[in-house]
Amino acid sequence: MAANNSSEAPIPPLEEAGGEGVKHEAEADGKGKAPAASTTTMLHRSGSRPQLDLSGAAIHGTLEDRNPTILLPNQSDDISHLALDIGGSLIKLVYFSRHADQSTEDKRKLSTKKRLEIFTGARRSYPVLGGRLHFVKFETGKLNECLDFISSKQLHRGGVDSPSWRSGAQPDNIVIKATGGGAYKYADLFKERLGVSLEKEDEMDCLVAGSNFLLKAIRHEAFTHMDGQKEYVQIDQNDMFPYLLVNVGSGVSIIKVDGHGKFQRVSGTNVGGGTYWGLGRLMTECKSFDELLELSQRGDNSTIDMLVGDIYGGLDYSKIGLSASTIASSFGKTISDNKELSEYRPEDISLSLLRMISYNIGQISYLNALRYGLKRILFGGFFIRGHAYTMDTISFAVHFWSKGEAKAMFLRHEGFLGALGAFMSYEKHGLDDLSAHHLVERFPMGAPYVGGKIHGPPLGDLNEKISWMEKFVQKGTQITAPVPMGAPATTGMGGFERPTSKGDILRSDASAALNVGVLHLVPSLDVFPLLEDPKTYEPNTIDLDHNEFKYWFTVLSDHLPDLVEKAVASEGGTDDAKRRGDAFAHAFSAHLARLMEEPAAYGKFGLANLLELREECLREFQFFDAYVSIKQRENEASLAVLPDLLMELDSMDEEARLLALIEGVLAANIFDWGSKACVDLYHQGTIIEIYRMSRKKMQRPWRIDDFDMFKKRMLKKDQPYKKALISVDNSGADVVLGMLPLAREFLRHGIEVVLVANSLPALNDITANELPEIVAEAAKHCGILRKAAEAGGLIVDAMAGIQDDAKDEPVSVPLMVVENGCGSPCIDFRQVSSELAAAAKDADLLILEGMGRALHTNLNARFKCDALKLAMVKNQRLAEKLFNGNIYDCICKFEPVS
Ligand SMILES: CC(C)(COP(=O)(O)O)[C@@H](O)C(=O)NCCC(=O)O
Numbered sequence: 001m002a003a004n005n006s007s008e009a010p011i012p013p014l015e016e017a018g019g020e021g022v023k024h025e026a027e028a029d030g031k032g033k034a035p036a037a038s039t040t041t042m043l044h045r046s047g048s049r050p051q052l053d054l055s056g057a058a059i060h061g062t063l064e065d066r067n068p069t070i071l072l073p074n075q076s077d078d079i080s081h082l083a084l085d086i087g088g089s090l091i092k093l094v095y096f097s098r099h100a101d102q103s104t105e106d107k108r109k110l111s112t113k114k115r116l117e118i119f120t121g122a123r124r125s126y127p128v129l130g131g132r133l134h135f136v137k138f139e140t141g142k143l144n145e146c147l148d149f150i151s152s153k154q155l156h157r158g159g160v161d162s163p164s165w166r167s168g169a170q171p172d173n174i175v176i177k178a179t180g181g182g183a184y185k186y187a188d189l190f191k192e193r194l195g196v197s198l199e200k201e202d203e204m205d206c207l208v209a210g211s212n213f214l215l216k217a218i219r220h221e222a223f224t225h226m227d228g229q230k231e232y233v234q235i236d237q238n239d240m241f242p243y244l245l246v247n248v249g250s251g252v253s254i255i256k257v258d259g260h261g262k263f264q265r266v267s268g269t270n271v272g273g274g275t276y277w278g279l280g281r282l283m284t285e286c287k288s289f290d291e292l293l294e295l296s297q298r299g300d301n302s303t304i305d306m307l308v309g310d311i312y313g314g315l316d317y318s319k320i321g322l323s324a325s326t327i328a329s330s331f332g333k334t335i336s337d338n339k340e341l342s343e344y345r346p347e348d349i350s351l352s353l354l355r356m357i358s359y360n361i362g363q364i365s366y367l368n369a370l371r372y373g374l375k376r377i378l379f380g381g382f383f384i385r386g387h388a389y390t391m392d393t394i395s396f397a398v399h400f401w402s403k404g405e406a407k408a409m410f411l412r413h414e415g416f417l418g419a420l421g422a423f424m425s426y427e428k429h430g431l432d433d434l435s436a437h438h439l440v441e442r443f444p445m446g447a448p449y450v451g452g453k454i455h456g457p458p459l460g461d462l463n464e465k466i467s468w469m470e471k472f473v474q475k476g477t478q479i480t481a482p483v484p485m486g487a488p489a490t491t492g493m494g495g496f497e498r499p500t501s502k503g504d505i506l507r508s509d510a511s512a513a514l515n516v517g518v519l520h521l522v523p524s525l526d527v528f529p530l531l532e533d534p535k536t537y538e539p540n541t542i543d544l545d546h547n548e549f550k551y552w553f554t555v556l557s558d559h560l561p562d563l564v565e566k567a568v569a570s571e572g573g574t575d576d577a578k579r580r581g582d583a584f585a586h587a588f589s590a591h592l593a594r595l596m597e598e599p600a601a602y603g604k605f606g607l608a609n610l611l612e613l614r615e616e617c618l619r620e621f622q623f624f625d626a627y628v629s630i631k632q633r634e635n636e637a638s639l640a641v642l643p644d645l646l647m648e649l650d651s652m653d654e655e656a657r658l659l660a661l662i663e664g665v666l667a668a669n670i671f672d673w674g675s676k677a678c679v680d681l682y683h684q685g686t687i688i689e690i691y692r693m694s695r696k697k698m699q700r701p702w703r704i705d706d707f708d709m710f711k712k713r714m715l716k717k718d719q720p721y722k723k724a725l726i727s728v729d730n731s732g733a734d735v736v737l738g739m740l741p742l743a744r745e746f747l748r749h750g751i752e753v754v755l756v757a758n759s760l761p762a763l764n765d766i767t768a769n770e771l772p773e774i775v776a777e778a779a780k781h782c783g784i785l786r787k788a789a790e791a792g793g794l795i796v797d798a799m800a801g802i803q804d805d806a807k808d809e810p811v812s813v814p815l816m817v818v819e820n821g822c823g824s825p826c827i828d829f830r831q832v833s834s835e836l837a838a839a840a841k842d843a844d845l846l847i848l849e850g851m852g853r854a855l856h857t858n859l860n861a862r863f864k865c866d867a868l869k870l871a872m873v874k875n876q877r878l879a880e881k882l883f884n885g886n887i888y889d890c891i892c893k894f895e896p897v898s
């Protein structure tokens with residue numbers, strides 16, 4: 001295991017390890033809108049390269065606008081960057097697709113923007129638009145497939161929606177950024193087949209730029225892998241450097257990274273992925289890298305390697321800390337065995353090779369880390385392929401040699417460093433100052449189905465996706481991912497016994513692909529400014545460990561038929577809707593199955609992510625609002641009884657009213673179509689009957705009951721609240737009979753109110769688009785709401801024909817509605833809409849309502865302003881786990897800042 005010194009070692013070829021059995025891809029083209037991506041500017045790529053064409057730029061908008069839109073008349077409405085890393089074995093593609101133009105901003109958004117003085121892209125000379133970053137790979141041997149892919153999507157011409165494509169015009173001199181040896185080798189072919197020139201980018205530059213980008217912009221990109229356990233590590237953006245980057249391709253490059261664009265290739269080794277695959281191919285009859293890796297799962301290297309115990313008569317050499325199972329000499333046993341190659345099991349050969357090479361890489365990396373005093377070693381490159389045993393072996397070597405001082409880390413996008421770096425080298429993609437909060441990672445329905453004979457996901461439209469899913473289901477391909485996750489047994493300090501494997505099929509490469517989703521770029525997302533400490537903030541209340549996941553797997557699977565029925569009905573119950581419904585159910589079940597196998601498969605995954613995944617899957621099959629008619633029905637029924645409720649409330653004194661209002665919120669939070677228990681309940685009566693019953697049951701003290709503390713603070717005359725952010729939850733009684741009357745009380749106290757609602761539908765949650773209409777309806781019966789809604793720009797014209805019971809009241813504080821940037825039943829305050837972030841700046845009270853936003857997430861979140869968390873617990877297990885309580889318990893948790 002001699003380390004190569006950089007001065008003597010042959011410079012390894014800078015390409016990736018790989019082989020057959022790898023196709024594409026971790027991408028899909030869901031048509032669902034990303035939350036809150038709102039843009040008005042027209043941008044496109046010019047004919048020659050994907051850059052902004054600034055000619056004829058003009059300011060668009062009024063002069064008072066702080067940050068007016070800049071109209072670029074010569075830009076098309078689509079900008080798409082494509083970059084390639086063409087290695088010896090694999091071609092990696094990274095491309096950016098812009099969202100379709102979403103300039104149709106509704107009145108609410110425009111007036112809110114103005115009121116809150118929201119601007120996007122203030123730090124840039126031009127705004128960056130929302131879009132998606134896709135990661136795709138092909139075997140280099142199947143270059144034609146890659147060219148067909150680029151051509152079918154017209155990626156080299158800005159995508160199929162770009163004007164140049166639609167007009168059929170053939171732009172000349174298109175330049176695509178590319179790195180890797182193939183950028184030289186295949187330049188002519190690209191020119192011939194696609195008419196594009198490849199602009200070569202230095203491979204080291206690209207690796208470093210790609211790695212820096214990932215660490216900076218993607219949350220939980222890096223992870224450690226020890227004894228089968230994956231643990232995500234959040235690297236502090238301000239403390240990223242220095243680190244050692246080890247890119248394990250066909251050969252290995254070792255780079256010391258000191259900053260952005262600041263690095264030095266300090267070493268390398270020619271014993272890398274290519275060596276494993278090359279020797280393996282010669283010594284076994286494997287036809288692909290993956291096959292070889294799969295064999296190692298069942299190998300026993302002690303039949304080939306000379307172990308310490310072989311030399312010491314089965315004993316440890318404890319004086320120097322070597323256990324009997326330590327490999328003394330890789331392949332050493334074969335010297336004295338007198339056996340032919342064919343007499344060794346290919347499984348054992350593969351494992352010996354894998355261990356020899358992985359240890360060697362780990363050791364050389366450690367020595368270089370030691371040489372430069374570095375503690376962090378990041379491993380990338382397609383040799384790793386998300387293969388648990390490879391990662392464990394490398395980690396073990398680093399841990400062993402450094403005596404635990406240095407840490408081996410791996411990257412989820414390990415194979416795409418070069419391609420990402422090439423992508424970053426476009427001068428004006430505008431992505432350099434992105435932060436994690438701008439990127440939302442989504443796992444499209446194709447993700448669980450990579451590998452096997454059917455490759456996916458489908459590249460085209462919805463119909464293709466569905467038929468692909470149907471084909472998949474017919475074939476009955478197993479939805480299992482037996483990536484070995486069991487802890488390999490270690491014996492003392494020396495090394496591992498044979499790896500424990502969970503099955504015979506290795507989906508190493510597939511799992512590597514599964515570990516990355518499509519990155520949705522939503523420039524209008526922000527960190528919520530009232531978070532006490534965004535760095536330590538964790539939205540999920542409960543860790544989704546294996547046990548917990550098992551529970552949620554059952555709950556969500558059981559709920560699926562009902563959800564599909566609602567979704568299909570929401571689309572008219574047509575045959576097409578039924579087909580989509582089936583496809584959705586299969587896609588979501590497959591995700592669940594995949595996560596059941598490996599809970600960390602999609603990065604750090606909590607219940608919030610799981611519930612959001614379900615909504616995203618629905619959108620992917622074009623179910624944009626499964627509960628639309630239920631929501632409408634419940635809104636109407638609730639609005640009909642609202643005047644009576646308001647009258648009843650108005651007859652009470654201030655203190656009694658406040659209690660009735662909070663009781664009302666808790667009682668009405670029962671209308672939750674995501675909870676099995678509640679859905680069962682709905683069969684027993686009308687919405688109004690259930691609401692009455694729920695109110696009657698409101699017995700204090702509630703399971704958490706800070707009401708008195710809240711009342712005291714709320715009614716403090718010398719220090720009234722100024723502005724309350726009220727995050728609402730469900731449609732119908734919840735918002736109409738619960739939250740609106742509470743908001744009205746705040747307005748009555750002269751407190752400005754901002755209602756915060758979902759950007760996209762999720763179950764029966766009310767959305768920010770739907771809310772103004774409900775406020776307007778309610779305002780017909782209530783002067784306070786009407787004046788405030790008018791002041792907040794929610795109602796533009798005073799409505800005719802309504803009783804004007806508020807004409808004598810002074811000009812009201814405003815009532816506004818903002819969207820939260822989410823399309824999920826939960827909320828992650830690291831990624832909220834810029835609208836909400838702007839509205840939050842001077843708020844002194846935050847109210848979170850509902851199980852999703854106040855219990856599953858944010859129960860333990862701390863804010864810089866007072867916070868009131870209100871919810872009814874509609875799940876027995878959660879009630880027990882969090883509060884040692886029971887289903888239908890109520891939570892009123894008040895957390896004043898001082
Ligand atoms: C999806 C939900 C979080 C929505 O609850 P809400 O925020 O509307 O109070 C909730 O319905 C839930 O946790 N359901 C779990 C499934 C069940 O208990 O049947």
Ligand SMILES: [Mn+2]
Pocket residue numbers: 672729730763764765825850852
């Ligand atoms: Mn809800």
